[in-house]
Amino acid sequence: MTYVDLILVLDSTVRLATPLIFACLAGLYSERAGIVDIGLEGKLLGAAFGAAVVAAITGSAWAGLFAGVGVSLCMSAIHGFASINLRGNQIISGVALNFLAAGLATFLGQSWFGRGGNTPQLPSGARIPTITLPFANEVQDVPYIGYFYYELISGHSILSYIAFLIVPITAFVLFRTRFGLRLRAVGENPKALDTAGISVTLLRYQALAITGILVGIGGAYLSIAQSAGFTNNMSAGRGYIALAALIFAKWRPWPALATCLLFGFLDALQFRLQGVALPGIGQVPTQAIQALPYVLTIILLAGFIGRAVAPKAAGTPYVKER
Amino acid sequence: MSARVPLPAWVDRILLPVLNVSLAFLIGGIVVLLVGQNPLEAVQIMLYGAFGYGDGFGYTLYYTTNFIFAGLAVSLAYHAGLFNIGAEGQGYIAGLGVILVALWLNGTHWALMMPLMLVAGALFGAFWAFIPGYLQAKRGSHVVITTILFNFIATSLMSYLISRVLKPAGVSADESARIEAVTRVPQLREFIPFFGYSPVNLTFPLAIAALFGVWFLIWRTKFGYAVRALGFNPTAAHYAGISNARLIMITMALSGGLAGLVALNEVAGVQGRLILNFMAGAGFVGIAVAFMGRAHPIGVALAALLFGALYQGGQELAFSMPAITRDMIVTIQALVILFTGAMGEMLRPPLERIFARRAPAVARPAE
Numbered sequence: 001m002t003y004v005d006l007i008l009v010l011d012s013t014v015r016l017a018t019p020l021i022f023a024c025l026a027g028l029y030s031e032r033a034g035i036v037d038i039g040l041e042g043k044l045l046g047a048a049f050g051a052a053v054v055a056a057i058t059g060s061a062w063a064g065l066f067a068g069v070g071v072s073l074c075m076s077a078i079h080g081f082a083s084i085n086l087r088g089n090q091i092i093s094g095v096a097l098n099f100l101a102a103g104l105a106t107f108l109g110q111s112w113f114g115r116g117g118n119t120p121q122l123p124s125g126a127r128i129p130t131i132t133l134p135f136a137n138e139v140q141d142v143p144y145i146g147y148f149y150y151e152l153i154s155g156h157s158i159l160s161y162i163a164f165l166i167v168p169i170t171a172f173v174l175f176r177t178r179f180g181l182r183l184r185a186v187g188e189n190p191k192a193l194d195t196a197g198i199s200v201t202l203l204r205y206q207a208l209a210i211t212g213i214l215v216g217i218g219g220a221y222l223s224i225a226q227s228a229g230f231t232n233n234m235s236a237g238r239g240y241i242a243l244a245a246l247i248f249a250k251w252r253p254w255p256a257l258a259t260c261l262l263f264g265f266l267d268a269l270q271f272r273l274q275g276v277a278l279p280g281i282g283q284v285p286t287q288a289i290q291a292l293p294y295v296l297t298i299i300l301l302a303g304f305i306g307r308a309v310a311p312k313a314a315g316t317p318y319v320k321e322r
Numbered sequence: 323m324s325a326r327v328p329l330p331a332w333v334d335r336i337l338l339p340v341l342n343v344s345l346a347f348l349i350g351g352i353v354v355l356l357v358g359q360n361p362l363e364a365v366q367i368m369l370y371g372a373f374g375y376g377d378g379f380g381y382t383l384y385y386t387t388n389f390i391f392a393g394l395a396v397s398l399a400y401h402a403g404l405f406n407i408g409a410e411g412q413g414y415i416a417g418l419g420v421i422l423v424a425l426w427l428n429g430t431h432w433a434l435m436m437p438l439m440l441v442a443g444a445l446f447g448a449f450w451a452f453i454p455g456y457l458q459a460k461r462g463s464h465v466v467i468t469t470i471l472f473n474f475i476a477t478s479l480m481s482y483l484i485s486r487v488l489k490p491a492g493v494s495a496d497e498s499a500r501i502e503a504v505t506r507v508p509q510l511r512e513f514i515p516f517f518g519y520s521p522v523n524l525t526f527p528l529a530i531a532a533l534f535g536v537w538f539l540i541w542r543t544k545f546g547y548a549v550r551a552l553g554f555n556p557t558a559a560h561y562a563g564i565s566n567a568r569l570i571m572i573t574m575a576l577s578g579g580l581a582g583l584v585a586l587n588e589v590a591g592v593q594g595r596l597i598l599n600f601m602a603g604a605g606f607v608g609i610a611v612a613f614m615g616r617a618h619p620i621g622v623a624l625a626a627l628l629f630g631a632l633y634q635g636g637q638e639l640a641f642s643m644p645a646i647t648r649d650m651i652v653t654i655q656a657l658v659i660l661f662t663g664a665m666g667e668m669l670r671p672p673l674e675r676i677f678a679r680r681a682p683a684v685a686r687p688a689e
Contacts, residue, residue, distance in 0.1 A: 038466070082664040091405055091466050093664030095609060096656050103652030104353070111357040111645050240470055247467065285486065291478035294471040301463035310464070 003144065007151050009268050014152070014160055015226060017264025019044065021163040022218025023242035024249070024256045025170050026211040032174065032251060033207030034187040034313040038094030039079055040215055041239025042101035047072040047219025049105035052119040052230035053112070055126040055223075065128065065220045072216030075101070076208045084204050087317035098239070106232055119223070119230040128225035130157050157225040159217060164257070166214065171253040183207055187311035190318040200318045215239075244297040251311060263293045327678040329670070339621070339662060341669055343614060346657035353653060359645050371638025372631035378638065380511065380520025384592065386630030387522065388584045390529040392608025393626050394536050395581035397617035399465075401540055402573040403553040408454060408469025409581035410605025411476030412447040416582030418483065419446030420589045421596040424501045435505050436524065439590045440583065447582020448575040450476065455574025459567035465574070477599075484598055498596035507591040523591035525583070530623075532580065537619040539576075549573055581605060603652075607633075610655045613663035629655070 023040045030037045050071030055064025075097050082093040106117035113119055133154035140150035174180040182203055186193050190200045222238075223230045245263055249255035270289040277283050329338070351361035372382045392409045399406035406412075419442035427435060454468035481496075488498040507524050511517040540546035551559040552569050560566050588600045607629050614628070615621025636651040661668075 038470075078660075082660070086665055086668055088664040088667065089405075090664075091407075092609075092613065092659060095407065095606075096660035096664055099606065099652055099656030099659065103649045103654075103656055107353070107647055107649040107653055108357070110647050110649065117647075117649070237474060240474065243467070244471060285482050287478040287482035291475045294474045294478075298457070298463075298468060298471050298475075301468060302457050302461045303463070 004147070005272070007148060009265070009272055011152050012268040012271075013261060013265040014156055015264075016267045017260045018157070018160045018163045019218040019221050019226070019238055020242050020245060020260040020264055021167070021257060022159075022221065023215050023239055024245045024260050025166055025253065026214035026218065027243055027246045028170065028174075028251055028253065028256060029183070029207045029214070030211040031246065031314050032187045032311055033183050033204050034190060034311060034316070034318070035079070035083055035204055035208060036090045036094065036315045037079065037211060038091050038243070039075065039097035039239075040094075040242055041235055041237065042094075042098035043072040043075050043212065043215045044219040044222065044235040044239045045098075045105055045233070046075055046101040047216040048223035048234055049101070049109065049119070049219075049230050051220035052122070052223035053109075055122055056113075056120050056229070059123070059126050061126050061128045061224055064126065064224045065217065068220030068223075069213050069216030072219060073209065073212035076212030080205050080208045083317060084201055084208075087319065090315055090317075102233065105230070109230065109232075117232045122224060122228040124228075126224065127228055128157050128159055128221070130155055131161065157221065159221045159225050162217070163221075167253050167257045174253065179206075184311075187313050190313055194318070194320060200320070204318075241293055244293055247310075248297050248300055250309070266292050327674055329673060329677055333673060333677060335616075338666075338669060338673065339614065339616060341673075342661045342666060343658060345669075346654060346661045349657050350650065350654045354646060354650065357645060359643060364639055364643060364646055367639050367642050368632070368635025370635075372635040375518075376516040377518035377520045378634060380517035380522040381634040381637070382627070382630045383510075383522040383526050384520060384587070384630075385633040386626045387526045387529045387587045388604040389607050389611050389626035389629045390533060390622060391580050391583040391587070392604050393611030393615060393622040394532055394608075394619070395577045395579075395605075396608045396612035397615065397619075397622055398536060398540070398549075398580060399573055399577040400612060400617045401546075401553045402549045402570065403556065404455075404458070404570065404574060404577075405466050406451065406454075406469055406574065406577050406581075407466055407609065408451060408472050408578070408605070409584075409608045410601050410603070411469070411473035412450045412578040412581040413584040413588075413601045413605050414473075414476045414480050414599075415450040416443040416447035416578075416585035417589045417596050417600060418480065419443045419582070420585045421488065421498050421501070424505055424590060425499055428499075428505055429502050430505055432505055432508055436507055436586075436590070439507075440528075440586050443582040443585045443589075444579035445582070447585070448579040451578020451581070452571060452575040455571040458574070459570040465570075473605075481598060484596060488596060496598050500595045501590065503594075505590075506594050507586065509591075521592040523587065525587040525591045528583070528586075532583065533619040533623050536580070545572075581608070607655060609663075610659045613666070614658050616662075 023044055027037050027040050047068035051064040051068030054067035055061055079093050079097060082088040083090040109117040109119060136150045136154035139146040174184065182193060182198060186200055186203045194200050222234055241263055245256060245259040248259045266289055270286050273284055273289060274286055354361040354364060371378050373379055395409045396406055420439045423439050423442040424435065450472060454465050454472055457463040457468050458465040484498060485496040489496060490499045509521060509523045510526065511520065540549060548564045548569055551562060551564060552566055556566055584601065584604050589596055593600060611622055611625040611629055614625040632651050632654060636648050639646050640648060
């Protein structure tokens with residue numbers, strides 16, 4: 001693998017990791033607040049669909065982004081109503097939302113556009129623009145560093161830069177603000193917060209709203225930044241990968257970024273390694289690389305490389321004492 | 323807050339689930355209306371497609387077979403308080419067991435082969451569910467997460483095995499060699515011509531037997547009692563001397579074994595070979611079936627028949643009303659899971675108020 005190859009793989013790593021980072025951080029907020037969100041996959045898909053539909057109709061990428069976030073917020077609200085107000089099973093609600101998004105997106109897409117569930121191809125104006133950083137074009141011929149700056153650091157979608165920006169913001173909010181302290185507390189011991197006169201319900205809804213916004217941006221990225229339109233089942237398990245990454249990162253923001261980049265890298269590598277024989281190993285089946293994130297997460301969950309301990313109250317509805 | 327009056331048994335067991343399912347269909351109907359189609363006409367076409375003639379009814383029963391096994395798999399685990407989302411992957415892996423035995427003894431009479439393929443499928447499915455069970459029981463990793471991950475690993479593993487190992491030379495499609503006709507599980511149409519060309523086969527009576535088997539296991543055996551005790555209160559079960567870890571592993575393995583029988587129907591009964599993604603979501607329908615049927619075999623049977631009819635009727639519908647695609651069925655499935663599972667308690671308070679008013683003398687405590 002040459003230097004150029006390496007940079008190209010890392011470049012696609014960033015592109016592939018972007019939706020994972022959004023979804024993973026989204027899951028981090030809700031799970032830290034004690035709400036398990038299996039529905040990240042469905043929210044990614046729903047947001048991708050909403051964004052593509054509105055971008056196709058209005059021709060505006062920003063309207064599309066708002067629509068995507070809107071869809072995902074609505075799904076968060078249903079999840080919140082079922083799991084906070086009705087004290088229903090959060091996992092079942094998440095599973096239902098995943099199917100709902102998969103069914104409705106294809107069904108509505110087919111009846112609105114009649115292209116087998118896909119939305120029309122978006123013109124470049126209806127897509128989230130990419131950013132060329134200052135001097136990127138000028139320095140691209142400088143050996144190594146110039147190309148590194150031009151190809152890897154510059155030229156990504158605005159949303160990719162936002163994804164990287166949200167990591168330190170999340171770390172700050174979670175560990176340096178009063179809201180973050182309360183958020184973490186409501187996921188560990190909601191009763192303590194309730195006793196202190198803070199509304200568990202409100203706090204959990206706030207967390208779910210943040211979740212909805214973040215995963216919504218991730219979904220919109222899929223359909224109106226990375227691609228030019230919605231295709232059937234375009235989330236393709238990324239929500240579940242993000243969930244695995246969240247566990248792998250033990251519900252912490254910086255490790256979440258690292259894990260998402262690792263899983264993105266594996267994804268990028270998979271295309272590169274097709275039909276390539278590695279020295280000493282031979283040809284690696286692409287399926288083995290596809291399964292690697294899941295296998296790694298299972299090994300972690302089994303406690304063979306450290307221990308993943310979920311927020312204590314995650315998954316249990318809070319019942320206020322009377 | 324006044325004391326809550328429990329609902330009469332028939333309201334709790336029948337009216338509430340029926341209302342929840344109706345709500346799901348009502349919203350499904352509104353979605354159909356939104357895209358400018360007539361939901362009542364759709365229902366009529368689906369009913370005819372699913373029950374109106376022999377072929378259609380046979381297809382309905384063929385889908386029902388899958389959904390009974392998958393629904394029982396999810397239900398059994400649910401009684402132990404375990405949420406098995408992995409029936410899809412367990413059934414997929416079970417296909418490997420079925421095809422290996424079938425191709426090994428290809429050409430042997432089905433009367434001998436059916437039990438062998440059944441056992442092989444069940445064992446492979448059980449194995450794939452046992453690992454998450456083990457990880458839950460011994461290492462504390464949550465079974466929901468691990469079964470989801472195992473679904474993905476199953477997809478990768480099977481796609482590798484089918485496309486690289488089992489595919490015979492000279493075949494372009496990704497599929498295994500064919501099982502000979504004499505070895506395949508026979509179609510019911512060979513005995514009952516009424517079923518026309520539909521693929522319902524001898525696995526269907528087996529599914530009915532499985533309904534009775536699971537009912538007996540859960541409500542009439544010591545093991546079933548222990549499973550339910552574990553589901554109600556793991557701590558109490560532990561103090562009663564039940565080995566929770568052992569029970570979790572056995573229950574998950576049994577659950578996976580049941581899911582594995584979907585493969586017997588699909589691989590040995592219908593396809594006659596191992597193809598990519600033959601489960602086609604049956605494992606996930608099992609989740610909807612289990613919640614709708616309240617994890618009881620009678621409920622599971624009715625819910626599986628409903629979904630079987632939806633799947634078959636949905637195929638029919640796609641011909642007559644092309645605007646309503648199969649994805650509408652997935653939507654209905656999602657709404658059923660949402661309203662009977664996650665929001666199952668939504669209608670309970672209003673129902674409680676209605677029935678408390680109707681029986682004030684008996685139920686209402688002195689205020």
